[in-house]
Amino acid sequence: MSRLTPSEIEPKWQRAWDEAGTFAARRDPAKPKYYVLEMFPYPSGRIHIGHVRNYTMGDLVARYKRSRGFAVLHPMGWDAFGMPAENAAMASGGHPKDWTYSNIATMRDQMKPLGLSIDWSREFATCDPEYYAQQQRLFIDFLEAGLIYRKAAVVNWDPVDMTVLANEQVIDGKGWRSGAPVERRELVQWFFKISDYSEELLEALDGLDKWPEKVRLMQANWIGKSRGLQFSFALTEPVAGHEGIEVYTTRPDTLMGASFVGISPDHPLSRALEAENSDLAAFNAEIRRLGTSEEELEKAEKRGFDTGLKVRHPLNPDWELPVWVANFILMDYGTGAIFACPAHDQRDLDFCRKYDLPVIDTFLALDDPEPVGDVAFVPPKTEKVHWVDHFAGLTEATGEEAIDATIAFAENASWGQGITNFRLRDWGLSRQRYWGCPIPVVHCEDCGVVPEKRENLPVRLPDDVSFDQPGNPLDRHPTWRHVPCPACGKPALRETDTMDTFVDSSWYFARFTAPDAPTPTDMEEASYWMNVDQYIGGIEHAILHLLYSRFFARAMHLTGHLPASAKEPFDALFTQGMVTHAIFQTRDDQGRPIYHLPEAVDVSEEGARLKETGQAVEVIPSAKMSKSKKNVVDPAAIIERFGADTARWFVMSDSPPERDVEWTDAGAEAAFKHLGRVWRLVAELDRSAPGDTDEDKALARAAAQTVEAVTEGIEGFAFNTSIAKLYAFTNTVSKSRASGAAKADALRTMAQLMSPMTPHLAEEMWAALGGAGLVADAGWPEADPALLVEDTVTLPIQINGKRRGELAVPAGADKSAIEALVMGEPAVQRALDGGQPKKLIVVPGRIVNVVV
RNA sequence: GCGGGCGUGGCGGAAUGGUAGACGCACGGGACUUAAAAUCCCUUUCCGGUACCGGAGUGUGGGUUCGACUCCCACCGCCCGCACCA
Numbered sequence: 001m002s003r004l005t006p007s008e009i010e011p012k013w014q015r016a017w018d019e020a021g022t023f024a025a026r027r028d029p030a031k032p033k034y035y036v037l038e039m040f041p042y043p044s045g046r047i048h049i050g051h052v053r054n055y056t057m058g059d060l061v062a063r064y065k066r067s068r069g070f071a072v073l074h075p076m077g078w079d080a081f082g083m084p085a086e087n088a089a090m091a092s093g094g095h096p097k098d099w100t101y102s103n104i105a106t107m108r109d110q111m112k113p114l115g116l117s118i119d120w121s122r123e124f125a126t127c128d129p130e131y132y133a134q135q136q137r138l139f140i141d142f143l144e145a146g147l148i149y150r151k152a153a154v155v156n157w158d159p160v161d162m163t164v165l166a167n168e169q170v171i172d173g174k175g176w177r178s179g180a181p182v183e184r185r186e187l188v189q190w191f192f193k194i195s196d197y198s199e200e201l202l203e204a205l206d207g208l209d210k211w212p213e214k215v216r217l218m219q220a221n222w223i224g225k226s227r228g229l230q231f232s233f234a235l236t237e238p239v240a241g242h243e244g245i246e247v248y249t250t251r252p253d254t255l256m257g258a259s260f261v262g263i264s265p266d267h268p269l270s271r272a273l274e275a276e277n278s279d280l281a282a283f284n285a286e287i288r289r290l291g292t293s294e295e296e297l298e299k300a301e302k303r304g305f306d307t308g309l310k311v312r313h314p315l316n317p318d319w320e321l322p323v324w325v326a327n328f329i330l331m332d333y334g335t336g337a338i339f340a341c342p343a344h345d346q347r348d349l350d351f352c353r354k355y356d357l358p359v360i361d362t363f364l365a366l367d368d369p370e371p372v373g374d375v376a377f378v379p380p381k382t383e384k385v386h387w388v389d390h391f392a393g394l395t396e397a398t399g400e401e402a403i404d405a406t407i408a409f410a411e412n413a414s415w416g417q418g419i420t421n422f423r424l425r426d427w428g429l430s431r432q433r434y435w436g437c438p439i440p441v442v443h444c445e446d447c448g449v450v451p452e453k454r455e456n457l458p459v460r461l462p463d464d465v466s467f468d469q470p471g472n473p474l475d476r477h478p479t480w481r482h483v484p485c486p487a488c489g490k491p492a493l494r495e496t497d498t499m500d501t502f503v504d505s506s507w508y509f510a511r512f513t514a515p516d517a518p519t520p521t522d523m524e525e526a527s528y529w530m531n532v533d534q535y536i537g538g539i540e541h542a543i544l545h546l547l548y549s550r551f552f553a554r555a556m557h558l559t560g561h562l563p564a565s566a567k568e569p570f571d572a573l574f575t576q577g578m579v580t581h582a583i584f585q586t587r588d589d590q591g592r593p594i595y596h597l598p599e600a601v602d603v604s605e606e607g608a609r610l611k612e613t614g615q616a617v618e619v620i621p622s623a624k625m626s627k628s629k630k631n632v633v634d635p636a637a638i639i640e641r642f643g644a645d646t647a648r649w650f651v652m653s654d655s656p657p658e659r660d661v662e663w664t665d666a667g668a669e670a671a672f673k674h675l676g677r678v679w680r681l682v683a684e685l686d687r688s689a690p691g692d693t694d695e696d697k698a699l700a701r702a703a704a705q706t707v708e709a710v711t712e713g714i715e716g717f718a719f720n721t722s723i724a725k726l727y728a729f730t731n732t733v734s735k736s737r738a739s740g741a742a743k744a745d746a747l748r749t750m751a752q753l754m755s756p757m758t759p760h761l762a763e764e765m766w767a768a769l770g771g772a773g774l775v776a777d778a779g780w781p782e783a784d785p786a787l788l789v790e791d792t793v794t795l796p797i798q799i800n801g802k803r804r805g806e807l808a809v810p811a812g813a814d815k816s817a818i819e820a821l822v823m824g825e826p827a828v829q830r831a832l833d834g835g836q837p838k839k840l841i842v843v844p845g846r847i848v849n850v851v852v
Numbered sequence: 853g854c855g856g857g858c859g860u861g862g863c864g865g866a867a868u869g870g871u872a873g874a875c876g877c878a879c880g881g882g883a884c885u886u887a888a889a890a891u892c893c894c895u896u897u898c899c900g901g902u903a904c905c906g907g908a909g910u911g912u913g914g915g916u917u918c919g920a921c922u923c924c925c926a927c928c929g930c931c932c933g934c935a936c937c938a
Contacts, residue, residue, distance in 0.1 A: 044938085167937085168936085292936085293935085293936095294935075295853075299853050577858095578932085653875085655864065655865070660931070671876090721875085724874065734892095797871090
């Protein structure tokens, strides 16, 4: 009776919830609704402790809100398309579909024992044809609404594997599998016009007041609105049809410091020059050997090539500037061309020093002008500086004012135009892969690109494909591509690109509101359940996934699939930290790392060694858990040994949810012991035991304070502090000499408070203490305000800001009464030594500070 | 490189600008036991000396304030993102 056996009680209560349909999401007009969603998992194979943390957090919120009387929607699904399934197929010869569905089955089996309050009837995987059929329908709707178009874009091409590589698959400029040098190749691809929404997506961030400030900031910076000047530098003589070079600059105020005009290696002029200039062609070829990621481009050594061309400064036709091709200029941003002002931009200065280009240094300064050394002076945007001989007549102005004045000047003189520019680029959704949602269009020789007819959806992925040769299996499938044109009926070819998996995850939250609807959403259901009241997931999704989803919600509204109120789909966002773990590695003969599972390593004070061989192991502390690095912890073992409640309690205790947590084994045992202790309080309670009425009252007061504190912790996503209060309350009950009846009351309250974290134990406690029905249906306890009022408060007394004593005063005491009491304190008398304090600060209910 | 964040005892961490270290782990001591496990009780930021007390202390250096872990500036370290990883 007194021993807690999770293996018996956990399945028992899970069955009870199932049979009662406790967690089925039902529209209930009598209740407010609450939609809580954790970012759905990729079915990688097994759940890891990070999943447990993520889903326990969401479950805690879901169960809490349910107790507070909300109709809760808490669904689960699978982000099931993606490269790992194809990689597995290539490595071991299976089929991505089998691999994926078998992983889903495994992970579902691992998740169910956690006792999550999920409505499993709404489960789907994004690779289900029923799901991607609706996604294809959205594609066609978006296409017809003008939100999708095609253009050429650059990809990483592996010439041996005949495939496009993701940035993470390019290692030191080589394909990760083939080792062949990667080529940049241009392909015509599909794009979402997310840039049409730049302004709106930026402005709407202000309304997301329940999102972390850092995420809003990151998104704002990513969208990157800037105001600048666009104008042309005239070439001294036309080249290959180019009369001049159009540049965009956010610092037109520094135009008089211009040193050269720079263009991207991919700029049309650069490409045109390549034909006649083999040195430039070689230079560009070398630059293009780098991957396509912005990180790589920015980190690369700054390099340039003098084209020999000259342009005229717009304000002085006699002033000629050289034209360089430079590797740090991105073709995707602005016009792909800039002018460089070395005096006022560090990167430009470094570049000019390296290539011995002129540095003009005398036209503005803070006080007295100094020649530019190795540090550029960036004119501050909000501070006034002195401008010397500025063409727009500036003398004293902030950078902001100078930019505005310069733009006005240029517009007035008709040689330039103020432009609002966004960094945000359109979203390329084409992927040249098999395991993704087929793009439902057909290429017809006569009709061009024609969308598939809606009644023909889904365009299904063929099952009979193989991964034993290079290239996309859809391209070489004998029949799949060949279909009649939906418009004219003549033989035509299917698009073989599939969609970016970000598309799948950009609307799944809407699909959960009506997972079986014959259209992407059911407006009645969507109007009831949307928005997601609380979204929970990793900070690594702060930009792309969340931005794409915000775009999708707008596009779905435009095409009639979501109400206007759902244009911002996530009311509140919480970004949880990652679970990290040390990486253990040794090295092979060539110095390449070999990774080891934590259970294969002994860690002691002298260092880490392999259990088997005793070989010394390098320890890389707290890295993100990843299968390839083998620094993973399998929650299954913990659940098997201690039960789900212990695992849930443990991942919620100690670390604040937003922070990364380093996994250690030590805590799980402690959590298990604590739950056992709580259970014994219930099991060994004599409910008829007499007690002291003062003790009864003190216990009731402690219970009320705990209700208050635990509630506050949950509301504020500080679950670790809620748990700390529950530990303290356990100690209080354990030590209390209150009557059995009073203790039973306290423990029933404890069961309610623990039910979001340890739902099985809470049910068991509730039943043992004679609670009616399920604790899941018992509602949330309310703290009696009368019990929360204290009679006296203890104020710390500081002398010169250092704590030197304390003082008990009646709760309502006013300032002057406290002052009088403070002056009588011995410690204060001693410090004053007969004199008067310089200052006496009294903050009622808080603190007293005596300044002597 | 750019954008964003984090940094508190041996460890995880707590603290509306107001008693730094709640709560837990680990360590140490004790009770119970033939013994062990389990359980219960006590101690524990560091330094100095007897329980009382003094000094230092929240990555580093400055600043604002009666008062700073908290706000500001600079630096160091670590983490996340950088558009084809999910």
